[in-house]
Amino acid sequence: MRVAILAFDGFNEFDCFLPLGLLNRLADLGWKAELASPSSHVTSMNGVTVQAQRALEFANEADAVIFGGGLYARAIAENSALLDRLQLDPLRQLIGxxxxxxxxxxxLGLLGDTPACTDSATKPWVVEAGVRVIEAPFHCRGPVATAGGGMAAQYLAAWMMLRGAGRQAAARALAQTAPVGETAQYVDRVLAVVSPRDAADRNRPAGS
Known part of the structure; x- marks a missing residue:
């Protein structure tokens, strides 16, 4: 499973490094997550400059893609020349x-009528784009998922592992990174959030 984690200038370290570390815990199963960027080097919102492992176009051939957030997301969203470099296909890719x-x-038109999660600062822009934002850390429908809040990046990574490698592999990767003394509770909680049935029940309107 090849995973492209998209990092643009101003990227949020939680959004990119946390899934990078988690997903590569499945290296023995053939998983490889890499940072893909529009330039050879990108600088995070806190001034950490990193070398991209892949060009932005790697996302087009990857099996899964994660869009990390950052300071300049709105400007990037308005940069058609940049986004035109991406040709993604939810019929063959997991996209988060x-x-x-x-x-x-x-x-990019990848959400359709699916409700989505985001952070509070970005919410007005997502609503303006015609998407219904829900107050939840994670939501998925089919091969597309969204998460809101820096630490929610763990949910996006866990969902990807659950979909691509199964519950046992996802649980193993999460257990390797869990706080000491909280392994069982941590793994169970994260997987409960990202399991499709649990997510659907959690986000269904009351009384439905």
Missing amino acids: GQGSGTLLLAR
Whole structure:
């Protein structure tokens, strides 16, 4: 499973590094997550400059794609020349948006009528793009998922592992990174959030 984690200038470290670390826990199963960027180097919102592992176009051939959020998401969403470099296909790819990365999914028409999660600062722009935002850390429908809040990046990564490698593999990866003394509770909680049935029940309107 090849995963492209899209990092643009101003990227949020939680959104990109957290899934990068989690997903690569499945390296023994053939998984490889890499940072893909529009330039050779990108600088995070806190001034950390990293070298991209892949060009932005790697996302077009990857098996899964995560849009990390960041300071300049709105400007990126309005940059058609940049977004035109992306030709994604939810029929063959798992696609996730983290934080303000959800806005980029909206601009690319990947959300349709699916409700989405994002952070509070980005919410007005996502709503303006015609997407219904829900107050939840994670939501998925089919091969597309969104998460809101920096630490919710763990849910996006867990969902991807659950979909691509199964519950046992996802649980193993999460257990390797769980706080000591909280492994069982942590793994169970994260997987409960991202399991499709649980997510559907949690986000269904009361009384339906």
